[in-house]
Amino acid sequence: MKNKIKWGILSTGHISKKFADALAILPDAELAAVASRDLETAQKFAEKFKVPKAYGTYEELAGDPDIDVIYIGTPHTFHLENSMICMRKGKAVLCEKAFTINAAEAREMVRVAREENVFLMEAMITRHVxxxxxxxxxxxxxxxxxxxxxxxxxxxxxxxxxxxxxxxxxxxxxxxxxxxxxxxxxxxxxxxxxxxxxxxxxxxxxxxxxxxxxxxxxxxxxxxxxxxxxxxxxxxxxxxxxxxxxxxxxxxxxxxxxxxxxxxxxxxxxxxxxxIIGNALNYEAEEVMRCLRAGLKESPLMPLDESVQIMEIMDNLRKPWGLVYSNDKKE
Ligand SMILES: NC(=O)c1ccc[n+]([C@@H]2O[C@H](COP(=O)([O-])OP(=O)(O)OC[C@H]3O[C@@H](n4cnc5c(N)ncnc54)[C@H](OP(=O)(O)O)[C@@H]3O)[C@@H](O)[C@H]2O)c1
The missing domain is CATH 3.30.360.10 (Dihydrodipicolinate Reductase; domain 2)
Structure with missing residues (x-):
């Protein structure tokens, strides 16, 4: 793999800004593009974090042939949908926690990662410090x-x-x-x-x-x-x-x-x-890059089947609480 790994950031909220700061201290990472639902928001983010490309849709970022890996920092309800558009375009994905809304979504996300033969990892920071x-x-x-x-x-x-x-x-x-x-x-x-x-x-x-x-x-x-x-x-x-x-x-x-x-x-x-060096998100970015350079499709520190199991535990916990999310009804 080439010297620098090219990252894209999908969404421009609180954690995406922190992730941009994290990438800035990694010499082998390049933050090459950012996408927002709104072009002006993406452009402001790009200006602040010195990102060369800004897109007004997530799909454009997913389709950018220069990008190796995309960080997803949207609310949990969109993790499946956003990861899918990236993985379907052959992009590696680092997706924020909670991985998805429920285990069914998590299983689907993992299935597609394996089908497309792309790297996928849940961003569970604790494991990387x-x-x-x-x-x-x-x-x-x-x-x-x-x-x-x-x-x-x-x-x-x-x-x-x-x-x-x-x-x-x-x-x-x-x-x-x-x-x-x-x-x-x-x-x-x-x-x-x-x-x-x-x-x-x-x-x-x-x-x-x-x-x-x-x-x-x-x-x-x-x-x-x-x-x-x-x-x-x-x-x-x-x-x-x-x-x-x-x-x-x-x-x-x-x-x-x-x-x-x-x-x-x-x-x-x-x-x-x-x-801790940096804001700690740099450690999970480093793990992604280590895996990509080694040709791995998942990280041994946060295996995909374990991310699914964690969603299953949360499904089981909330069932008796009557806690239902709108995504559950899509199943
Ligand atoms: N690892 C950590 O330490 C950590 C810390 C905080 C949060 N997180 C995780 O990161 C994810 C985002 O959290 P956050 O606190 O950064 O959220 P946030 O500040 O609200 O940002 C979320 C971003 O998602 C995009 N988005 C797309 N559709 C949206 C919708 N319908 N409503 C609102 N935003 C939408 C927006 O970006 P655009 O407008 O640019 O499209 C928005 O700025 C969550 O899954 C959370 O659990 C992780």
Whole structure:
């Protein structure tokens, strides 16, 4: 593959701007084009981030023969549709979390990636930061013995303008898909298997979407995960991994994780500190480029079948809550 990998960014919202900043610090990445639903918006983005090409439709970006890989930063409800137009034009895709709205959509997205033989990955940032890779190394070395419980919380008290994506059910808003996906994906990363039992509660608030929830997952060998997620509560953003011999605590785990403590016999035995370079989205972009150069069609750090499994867990959780999205009705 040529020296620089040419990226396109599809949509110009909050996370797309952060992704443009992330690409700017990677010497082998070139942000070559951006697309918005509105040409003027794309042009403003292009001017701000020094992008040579701006398109007023997503289709034009998908059809640009110079682009190698497209980052999708639209609301979850559009991830399937937007990824499909890119993959059908032979483009590799990095698609934001939540991967899709439901497991049926995720299965379809993966099916098309395999049919078109293109790279596809869910942008689950936690898996790519250096601290988390080292924590996984500690677990593999048996530093906490056998893992028996995971407790993770991704909560924040957001202040959103009316109709904002995060709370708008029409855009897949709500805590489960927006932040619950992080803690569910975290448990999946630790246990590397699907749960055999899934229970949870949530509160559907005035927004019409879920403001907060708790999920408890049980795995085949009796391992358990206790997971909290909220968009309306000033609770913590941290994770514990409890083993038979001790535990690990990771602070600020779903934002900028830089510190993990190993606790043995109730005392801190070792502290792991790893700085974050850039805004951390650069790590997932680097993984995409590593895979593309190696000719891989998916990343071993975020396998496609696991992204589907995570959507299945969220489907199972929300069924008893009566939480239905408009995309569910398209099935
Ligand atoms: N990895 C992370 O840390 C992280 C953080 C935040 C969000 N995310 C994920 O990124 C995605 C986007 O989140 P965001 O906070 O960046 O959202 P946002 O600021 O609302 O931006 C979304 C963009 O999507 C495009 N879009 C297309 N159809 C739309 C529609 N009907 N309504 C609204 N926007 C539409 C718009 O771009 P154009 O107008 O240019 O077409 C819009 O600017 C979500 O899936 C979210 O879960 C990830």
């Amino acid at each position: 250096p601290l988390i890779k080292k924590v996984l190394g500690w677990i593999k070395e048996g530093r906490i013995g056998e893992v028996r419980m995971v407790r993770a919380s991704r909560c924040a008290r957001g202040v959103f303008p009316p109709g904002a994506r995060q709370m708008n059910p029409e855009l897949g808003g709500g805590s489960l898909l927006d932040v619950g996906v992080y803690v569910i994906s975290f448990a999946s990363m630790i246990y590397q298997k699907s749960p055999v039992e899934t229970v949870g509660v949530s509160h559907i608030g005035d927004w019409g979407s879920d403001e907060q929830g708790i999920a408890v997952l049980k795995y085949g060998n009796g391992e358990i995960a206790d997971l909290s997620f909220a968009l309306s509560t000033a609770a913590v953003n941290e994770a514990y991994i409890f083993g038979t011999e001790g535990y690990l605590k990771i602070e600020d785990v779903f934002a900028v994780p830089t510190k993990a403590s190993l606790v043995i016999n109730k005392a801190v035995a070792e502290v792991l500190e790893e700085p």
